[in-house]
Amino acid sequence: MADLRQRNLIVVQERLRDQVADILRAAISSGELLPGTVHSAPTLAAGLGVSATPVRDAMLTLAREGMVEPVRNKGFRITELSDRDLDDYLQLRELIEVPTIGRVTRLAPEADLESLRPVAQEIVDAARRHDLTGYLDADRRFHLGLLGLAGNTHLVEVVGDLRKRSRLLGLADQDRSGRLMSSAEEHLELLDLMLAGDAAGAEDLMRRHLGDVRTLRDPHPGP
Missing domain, CATH: 1.10.10.10 (Winged helix-like DNA-binding domain superfamily/Winged helix DNA-binding domain)
Structure with a gap:
């Protein structure tokens, strides 16, 4: 005992x-x-x-x-995260996540994709409440959940580690400027594209979404 x-x-x-x-x-x-x-x-x-x-x-x-x-x-x-390190991490994420999103779009059952809609809505709701901790938690669960539909646990572990290392520095500035809500709503848009079977559109949105992570370093990006 x-x-x-x-x-x-x-x-x-x-x-x-x-x-x-x-x-x-x-x-x-x-x-x-x-x-x-x-x-x-x-x-x-x-x-x-x-x-x-x-x-x-x-x-x-x-x-x-x-x-x-x-x-x-x-x-x-x-620790400080240099711009070079961030770019390197994001390049790796793009190489992995963009084609994986396309593959999941083509192969995942509709019900599995729909099961992630409440999590995508959590991201939007957290952004609306200015709840950055809740935003980060829901964002992690959504993206790793989508990648998990590819059936490769090692891929999910690698991306999970890259997400930790790349960090969403500048999130508070995004929240104050209102740009965080636009990024949050992209999760619902991504799901809709995937459910419509638009693999190319989903890959393109995923690529742009990862680009948003890079702009988080600059609270005043150019047009």
Whole structure:
């Protein structure tokens, strides 16, 4: 019985670590935690209302993903993402996601595509509420869910990692300018194109949608 309780405790701790990691990823991506700033696990834990241990474990997970780096005796620094790194990550995503969206359009059952409509609507609703954390969570579930319909779990894992590394920096600026809502509505438009069997149109929209991630770096893009 003691061993069982110990295993249950480990599972609970792992779940809390993963939840904290998701919150911190969203805070970094939205700009709440700025690149270059240093944060200690106890301070973050106090803000989240949890102990320092799951926060420290979560930050070590983010360090492996390249989002933070340990600073001796101080905590963790939010890493800078260069324009070159972002372009490289997005190029990889485009090479993978655009043709995969076309293949899913041609092969996925209509019911499977329709099952993602509530998630696409969650993205729009979160943008309307200015809920950046909710937006990021729903956006991740929608895109990885679509790619999952291709039946390749390794592909989904690779894109999931690239999404973490590319980050949606500048999301808050997009929200303030109103451009976030346009990006959110593209998810519903993408589903409609796929349900209509328009593989070429879906691929083109996916390509433009990934381009939007690049413009998030510039709150005042040109016409």
